[in-house]
Amino acid sequence: MTAADVVVAGGGLIGLSVAWRAAQRGLSVTVVDDAPGSGASWAAAGMLAPVSEAGYGEEALLRLCLASLERYPAFLDELAAATGVRVPLRTAGTLVVGFDDDDMRVLADLQGFHVELGLEVHRLLGRQVRRREPSLSPRVRGALHVAGDLSVDPRALHPALLAAAEGAGVRLLRSRAAGLLTEAGRARGLALADGAEVRAGTVVLALGPHSGDLAGTPAVPVRPVKGQILRLRGAAGLLDGTVRALVRGRSVYLVPQGDDGLVVGATVEERGFDATVTAGGVHDLLHDAIEVVPGVTELELAETLTRWRPGTPDNAPVLGPSGLPGLLLAAGHHRNGVLLTPLTGELLADLLVSGEVPALAAPFGGERFACR
Ligand code: GLY
Secondary structure: OEEEEEEEEOOOHHHHHHHHHHHHOOOOEEEEOOOOOOOHHHHOOOEEOHHHHOOOOOHHHHHHHHHHHHHHHHHHHHHHHHHOOOOOEEOOOEEEEEOOHHHHHHHHHHHHHHHHOOOOEEEEEHHHHHHHOOOOOOOOOEEEEEOOOEEEOHHHHHHHHHHHHHHOOOEEEOOOEEEEEEEOOEEEEEEEOOOOEEEEEEEEEOOHHHOOOOEOOOOOOOEEEEEEEEEEEOOOOOOOOEEEEEEOOEEEEEEEEOOOEEEEEOOOEOOOOOOOOOHHHHHHHHHHHHHHOHHHHHOEEEEEEEEEEEEOOOOOOEEEEOOOOOEEEEEOOHHHOOOOHHHHHHHHHHHHHHOOOOHHHHHHOHHHHOOO
């Protein structure tokens, strides 16, 4: 049996960010994960693009995402100072491209939404779009350029965050959290699959799409939303920033990564924890990516994979108290886990230290789904 002030179930980006920030605030922290960083953190494209990921009516989520986006540069600076590893931040923004009159109307609406939010966005004509990204199809009629969007490689971010957390004293137990330990109506730690126990003053649930599955926890309405995603190689110089498009009603994004990588994503499927990579999923993603950037056809298809977004009924995360004393939630980040990593760590650490729910987290409590 081990003991800590805080035990975090889940060593993905969210769990590690909470653990790092909590350890920096003087708490003893243990993270439990048998394969840290192998879930959604491994699959995510790393777009830091709040507006192009947000739907209408999701303004509260959008504000949360914008607050986290603002923190990203300083977050990566701090990680670099702590670990000596500089995780690159791509700053070329997002181009949302359109092919026909319908698309151009959608882009005009989207531009109005950006302007209402006070965000910088520029409308570009086809010629201007291709000047910015020459590899785009000549069929592209126009685009919105969201200058403030960023992107990061989650596969580079995760090890840096793990090193920072361990450097701050966080202990990683490579085991699976099998159940919540409770005593006198309060969470007291985790039971592990290997039979061991970790006792703690507070348990933080950060199990991504599995956050609803831990035995003994109150009902947490997180469901897996399947995404198939592709990684291609040989894309050096192909794109400068993120490109998004609707192709025959299907949304596709292309995110350059590293020296010559390109991530193409992603399907959105309600199929539980189905891990299959399907011929249809790969076909649709490649077809749509090639419509947007014909040169994709020349690239090496390096990897196809499936992971699951942690979806909630309103697409926003569940942050803060759970209804069970001693159990905090950092779950349900759905399409915005990488983006919300810096802010989630900060908010949960504030809550752990002060016992008060920070104002930014208040709209995202578990009580909106009666998590108790
Ligand atoms: N954030 C991208 C996705 O969920 O596919």
